[in-house]
Amino acid sequence: MNQATTDISTDPWTRLLAAPETPLAGYPGAPKLRSIDSFRLLRLDRPDEHNRLDPADVDALGTFFTACAAEAPQGLHALVITGTGERTFSSGYTLGAIGTELDHRLEDMLDALERLPCLTIAALSGSVYGGATDMALACDLRIGRDGLRMFMPAARFGLHYYPGGLRRYLDRLGLGATAKLMLTGMTIESAEMLRIGFLTESVPAGDFDTRLGEILGAVALTDPATVARMKANLLDLLAGGSRAETAAVLAEMARSHVESRNSAELKRRLAARLGR
Numbered sequence: 001m002n003q004a005t006t007d008i009s010t011d012p013w014t015r016l017l018a019a020p021e022t023p024l025a026g027y028p029g030a031p032k033l034r035s036i037d038s039f040r041l042l043r044l045d046r047p048d049e050h051n052r053l054d055p056a057d058v059d060a061l062g063t064f065f066t067a068c069a070a071e072a073p074q075g076l077h078a079l080v081i082t083g084t085g086e087r088t089f090s091s092g093y094t095l096g097a098i099g100t101e102l103d104h105r106l107e108d109m110l111d112a113l114e115r116l117p118c119l120t121i122a123a124l125s126g127s128v129y130g131g132a133t134d135m136a137l138a139c140d141l142r143i144g145r146d147g148l149r150m151f152m153p154a155a156r157f158g159l160h161y162y163p164g165g166l167r168r169y170l171d172r173l174g175l176g177a178t179a180k181l182m183l184t185g186m187t188i189e190s191a192e193m194l195r196i197g198f199l200t201e202s203v204p205a206g207d208f209d210t211r212l213g214e215i216l217g218a219v220a221l222t223d224p225a226t227v228a229r230m231k232a233n234l235l236d237l238l239a240g241g242s243r244a245e246t247a248a249v250l251a252e253m254a255r256s257h258v259e260s261r262n263s264a265e266l267k268r269r270l271a272a273r274l275g276r
Contacts, residue, residue, distance in 0.1 A: 011213035012220055016041040016080070025060040033064070038077040038224065039216060040068065043084055050091035051083040053131065055105075058093075062109040065116060072117040073228030078219050079116060080212070081139060082123040086205070089122070092130025095157075106131065107164045114138040114168065115235065117228035119219055123212055124148055124199070133181075133198075134165040137172050140231065141200045143215065144190060145208050150198065151187040171238055173197055223265055229256045 019034040021043070029049075034041040042064070044051040053061075068079060083089040093106060113120065113135065122136040124144035133150055136142050152169075154161045161182065169178040177196040180186060193199045203211045233256065236249045260266055 012036060012039045012078075012216040013080075013209065013213040015039075016216075017209075024064050025056065027056055029054070029057075030060055031057060031064075038075060038220075040076070040079045042079065042081045044082070044090050045084045047084040047087070049094075050088040050129070051085075051126075051132075052091045052094045053106075053135075054094050058105050058109050062105065062112060065109065065112040068116055068118070069112070073225045075224070076118040077222065077224050077227075078119040078121060078216060080121045080123050080216070081135070082125055086125050086145070088126040089124045089128040090132030090135065092132040092135075104162075107162045110134055110138045110168075111164050114164075115232075117232065118224060119222075119227060119231070121212075121215070123208075125208065129153070131165070134168055137165075137168040137198070141215070142198060143201050143203065143208075143212060144193065144199045145205045146190050146202055147205070148190045148193060148199075148202075149187055150181075150193055151185060152181045153185050155183060156185045223269070225265070226260060229260075 015036045016034050016039055019036045019041075021032045021034050023030040023032055023045075024042075029046045032043045032045050034043075042061075044053070044057075046052055068076060119141070120139040122139040122142045124136065124142060126145075127149040128136055129151055130153060133152055152161075166178075166182070169182060173181070173196050177198075181188070188196075190199065190202045194202045201211065233249060233253045236252075237246070240246070241249075
């Protein structure tokens with residue numbers, strides 16, 4: 001199978017959708033997990049409540065991301081996160097817990113998602129609000145159906161957003177878009193979500209599954225260890241720091257480049273590509 005001729009009947013996305021599903025924990029509404037080979041599909045599952053996140057979900061997701069980090073980088077190509085239904089990906093943290101149970105665990109959980117040593121994809125089959133916008137930004141790619149909406153209501157509630165979320169907004173979207181979304185609470189739609197970089201791609205609803213199949217089919221051809229190293233380096237560079245810290249990251253990238261050029265994995269893959 002190659003990227004140009006991915007068989008949609010056997011691509012990882014189609015197989016994930018057909019795989020058995022298990023809850024991450026034993027309480028009602030817990031996120032659900034499907035697994036095939038080196039791919040995982042995580043589904044937020046409170047469709048009648050816009051797939052909101054409860055404190056118990058934060059704990060379950062944090063535990064799951066710890067397990068994913070241990071499994072990668074050798075054994076995990078990608079994690080896809082989606083929501084049940086086509087109305088809402090997620091409305092974020094449950095409002096009843098803000099001010100009483102919204103502590104560092106949510107920020108820690110999303111920081112862990114951001115740093116997972118594998119490709120992460122937010123499959124936005126519905127609109128996204130509140131803290132779920134930060135969950136999407138913590139993923140490497142955000143693939144959305146046309147016709148989505150998003151907004152960040154923290155300022156409406158009088159909530160100063162936590163540092164990790166503000167950093168991700170600024171890193172991914174820039175100051176102008178972050179100021180508009182964070183400081184006004186205004187709603188934007190798919191075209192603007194794509195323009196500012198919140199969405200990596202916006203696709204017609206009828207093409208959503210096909211496009212995810214194409215992406216995961218391409219990801220299946222990559223080397224997970226190489227992806228993990230490059231992802232970590234990119235995030236370290238994005239984080240900035242002193243001149244010495246930046247130089248250290250660049251030196252690490254140079255070492256990784258040399259190591260990969262001399263690796264048995266590169267030789268094996270090039271030989272297969274060249275038919276040797």
